[in-house]
Amino acid sequence: MRRLIAWLDGARARAAPALRSPRALPALGALVGLVALVPRWGFAVEEHPPRLYVFGDMALYLERGVALAQRARTAWDTFTPPGYPALLALLHAAAPGDLALVGACQAALGALTAALTALFAYRLDRSLGVAALAGLATALYFPLVFYAGFVLTETTFAFLLLLFAWLELRALERGRAALGLAAGGVLGLAVLVRPSLLAFLPWVAFRAATGAGPDRRVARATLLACALVIAPVSAHTSWLLGRPALVATNGGVNFYLAHSACRSVRSAAGGEVVEVSTHYNRTHFERRCELPRPFLDEGAYYRAGLAEIAEHPGRLLRAWTGVAEGLGLAPRRAWPNQPFWPGSVEHEAVLDASSRLFVPVVLLPAVVHAIARAWGARRGRGGGSGEGGVAREEGPGADAGARARGIAWAILASVGVVLYLYNGNPRVRVSSDPLALALAASAWAAAARRLGARFRAGVRSWALTDRPLRIVPRDPPH
Numbered sequence: 101m102r103r104l105i106a107w108l109d110g111a112r113a114r115a116a117p118a119l120r121s122p123r124a125l126p127a128l129g130a131l132v133g134l135v136a137l138v139p140r141w142g143f144a145v146e147e148h149p150p151r152l153y154v155f156g157d158m159a160l161y162l163e164r165g166v167a168l169a170q171r172a173r174t175a176w177d178t179f180t181p182p183g184y185p186a187l188l189a190l191l192h193a194a195a196p197g198d199l200a201l202v203g204a205c206q207a208a209l210g211a212l213t214a215a216l217t218a219l220f221a222y223r224l225d226r227s228l229g230v231a232a233l234a235g236l237a238t239a240l241y242f243p244l245v246f247y248a249g250f251v252l253t254e255t256t257f258a259f260l261l262l263l264f265a266w267l268e269l270r271a272l273e274r275g276r277a278a279l280g281l282a283a284g285g286v287l288g289l290a291v292l293v294r295p296s297l298l299a300f301l302p303w304v305a306f307r308a309a310t311g312a313g314p315d316r317r318v319a320r321a322t323l324l325a326c327a328l329v330i331a332p333v334s335a336h337t338s339w340l341l342g343r344p345a346l347v348a349t350n351g352g353v354n355f356y357l358a359h360s361a362c363r364s365v366r367s368a369a370g371g372e373v374v375e376v377s378t379h380y381n382r383t384h385f386e387r388r389c390e391l392p393r394p395f396l397d398e399g400a401y402y403r404a405g406l407a408e409i410a411e412h413p414g415r416l417l418r419a420w421t422g423v424a425e426g427l428g429l430a431p432r433r434a435w436p437n438q439p440f441w442p443g444s445v446e447h448e449a450v451l452d453a454s455s456r457l458f459v460p461v462v463l464l465p466a467v468v469h470a471i472a473r474a475w476g477a478r479r480g481r482g483g484g485s486g487e488g489g490v491a492r493e494e495g496p497g498a499d500a501g502a503r504a505r506g507i508a509w510a511i512l513a514s515v516g517v518v519l520y521l522y523n524g525n526p527r528v529r530v531s532s533d534p535l536a537l538a539l540a541a542s543a544w545a546a547a548a549r550r551l552g553a554r555f556r557a558g559v560r561s562w563a564l565t566d567r568p569l570r571i572v573p574r575d576p577p578h
Contacts, residue, residue, distance in 0.1 A: 125222055128231055129215040136214035136239030137207060140248045144203035148249035151199040158251040160373075162199075165189045175340045176372040179395060181348040182333060183292030184253045199251065206248040209259040213534060214239040216262040221538035223269055223504040227545060234541035238534045242450050243440060247530065253293050258531035260290035261297075265507050265535065268322060272503045275314025280321030287322065288329025294531075295348050296522065300514035301326070341396065350376075352401030354522040357381050358422060359405045359415045362389035369394040380422050380524045383430075383437050422524020423516060427463065428455035440526055455526055458533070462540040469543030470509065508535040 144150065154162055164180050165188025167173075173182075188202065195201045218235025222228065238244065247254035264286040271279030287304075291297045304326070307319035330347060337345045353376050357365060363385040364377035371394045393400035409415050424430070432452050435445050440455070515532050522528070 122222065122226075124228055125219060125231065128228060128235070129218050132218045132232070132235035132239055133211040133215035135236060137211035139240065139245045140207035140210045141204070143245050144207045144248040145200065148246075149200060150203050150206075150249060150251045153250055154199075161185055161253070162188060162251050166192055169193055173336070173340060175396060178337045178340055178345065178349045179373055180350070181253075181292060181295050183289060183294075184256055186292070187256060188251070202251060203249060206255040210244055210248045210255050211239075213244070213255075213259045213262050216259075216266050217534040217538055220262065220266050220269065220504060220508075220535070221541055223273075223500045224538060224542040225501060225545065230538075230541050230545045233545065234534075234538040237537045237541060241454070241533065241537065242447070243454050243526070243530045244533065246440065246447065246451065252527075254527065254531050257290060257293045258534060260286055260293060261511065261531055262534055264290060265504075265511065268318070268507055269500070269504050271318045271322070272315055273500050275318065277317045277321040280318035281325040283318075284322035284325025284327075285329055288326040291326065291330055292333060292347055295346060295351065296518040296528065297514065298346070299517045300511055303510040303514070345398070349396045349398050351522065352398030352405070353395045354378070356391075356401040356405040356408070358419060358520075358522050358524070359408045360389060361385050361408075361412075362387055364388050366390045367394050368392045371395065378523050378525060379437070379527075380425055383433060419520050419524070423519045424524070426519035426524040426526055426529050428458040428526055430455070432456075440530075458526075458536075462533070462536050465543040465547070466536060466539035469539070469546055470505070472546075473505075505539070508539055511535055 150158070160180060161184055164177060164182075164185035167177065168182075168185055168189035169192050187205075191198075191201050191205060214235050217238040218231040221234030222231035224230055244255070244258065264283050267279055267283035267286060271277070271283055287297070287300075291301075301323070304319055304323050308316060308323050310316075311319050333347045334345065337347060337349075341349070353365060356362075357376065357378050358380075360381075363381055364375055366375045366388060367373075368390050369392060373395055376395065391401070391404060395401070435448055438448060438451060440451050511532055512535060515529050519525075519528055
C-alpha cells in the first residue's frame with residue numbers, strides 16, 4: 101500500500117506540469133472550436149435555418165441590414181443598434197438575400213466563442229483541465245447553439261464579448277497598450293451591437309483612473325479605442341435626431357417597461373415602431389399603455405419610468421423579480437411565452453432545463469468559489485495558509501487569474517445592472533454565459549481538487565498509520 105501511494109503521488113507530480121503547460125492550449129482551443137461547430141452547423145444550417153424564423157425583432161434587424169446597403173440611415177434606424185445590421189449588410193453584399201450565409205457565419209462565430217472561452221478559462225487557474233471543461237461546456241450549451249439559428253444579436257455579441265475579454269487579459273498580462281487598443285476596438289464594436297454593454301464602461305474608466313503602471317496604460321488605451329469606435333456613430337445618431345444621443349434610442353422605452361405595469365406600450369405619435377413589449381411584461385401584466393411621444397424620444401420615456409417609480413416606490417423591489425427571471429428562475433410557461441425567443445417547440449424542454457439549471461449549476465458555484473477565494477486570500481494575508489480548498493497563488497499566474505476573474509465578474513455585474521434597469525430576460529444574459537461557465541468550471545475543479553485531497557489524505561492516513569497488534573482474550577468457559 102505504501103508503494104502504491106508513493107507511485108500515485110509521483111504520477112500526480114509528473115502530470116501536474118503537463119496539465120498546467122500552455123503548449124497544448126492552441127490545440128485544445130482548436131479542438132473545442134471543432135466540437136462547438138458540429139451542433140451549431142447542424143442546427144443553424146440544416147435543422148433551424150434563420151430564413152424560416154424571420155419575424156419580430158428578426159425582421160427588423162434584417163430590414164435594417166438590407167437598408168444599410170441600399171440607402172442612408174434615417175432617424176428611425178437609430179431605434180435599432182447599428183452593429184448587427186452592419187454585419188447583416190456585409191453578408192447581404194456577399195450573398196444578396198441568402199440567409200443561409202447568416203446561419204453559417206453565426207455557427208462559425210459560436211465555435212470561435214467556445215474556443216475563446218477555453219483560452220480565457222485557462223488563465224483562471226493555469227489549468228488545461230479547467231480550460232477544457234469551460235470550453236466544452238460552452239460548446240454544448242444549448243441556448244448558445246439555439247441562437248445561432250436566428251437573425252438575432254446573441255451569437256455575434258457573445259463572440260465580441262469573449263474576444264474583448266481575451267484581448268484585454270492578454271494586454272494586462274503583457275502590459276502592452278497596443279493590445280489594449282485592440283481590446284478597446286472590439287469593446288466598441290460590441291457596444292454597437294448591444295448598447296447595454298455601456299454599463300461595463302465605468303469599470304474600465306475606474307481602472308484607467310485608479311490603476312497603476314501597465315494596468316493603467318492598458319485601461320486608458322482600451323477606453324480610448326472604445327470611444328473612437330463609438331464616437332462617430334454617436335455623432336451621426338445625434339445629427340439624425342437633432343439632439344445629443346449615443347448609439348441607439350431604444351433604452352428609454354425599455355426602462356419604462358421595466359418599471360411600469362404595462363403588458364406593452366404604444367406610441368400615440370406613431371412612427372416605424374409603434375408598439376413594444378418584453379417577455380417579462382407580457383407574462384405579468386394585462387394593461388396596454390399608450391404614451392404621446394415617439395419611441396425615439398428617449399428622454400420622455402426615461403422621465404415616464406422615473407415617474408412610475410416615484411409614484412410606486414415598490415417597483416424598485418419588484419425589479420428584482422425581473423433579475424431572477426433573467427437568471428432563469430422563471431416558472432415554466434407554455435410556448436410562445438418561454439423566456440428564450442420562441443422557435444421550434446421541439447426544444448422547449450432542453451431550453452427550460454438550461455434556464456433552470458443556470459443558477460444552481462453555474463452561477464451559485466462560481467459565487468461560492470469567489471467568496472472562498474476572497475476569504476482564503478484574506479486569511480493568507482493574515483498569516484494563515486488559506487482554507488476552503490483554495491491555495492494561495494504566487495507569481496505571474498496569480499496575477500493572470502485575478503485579472504481574468506476581475507474582467508469576468510465586472511462584465512457579469514454589468515449584465516445584472518441591465519437586467520434590473522431594463523429587461524429581465526435570459527436573452528439579455530445568455531451572451532455572457534460563457535464567462536459564467538468559465539468561472540463555474542474553475543469552481544467545480546477546485547471542489548474536485550479539495551475532495552481528491554481529502555480522499556488521498558484519508559487513504560494515506562489509513563495506510564501509513566502503525567496500528568499495534570491487539571490481542572483480545574477469549575472469555576473463559578462457564
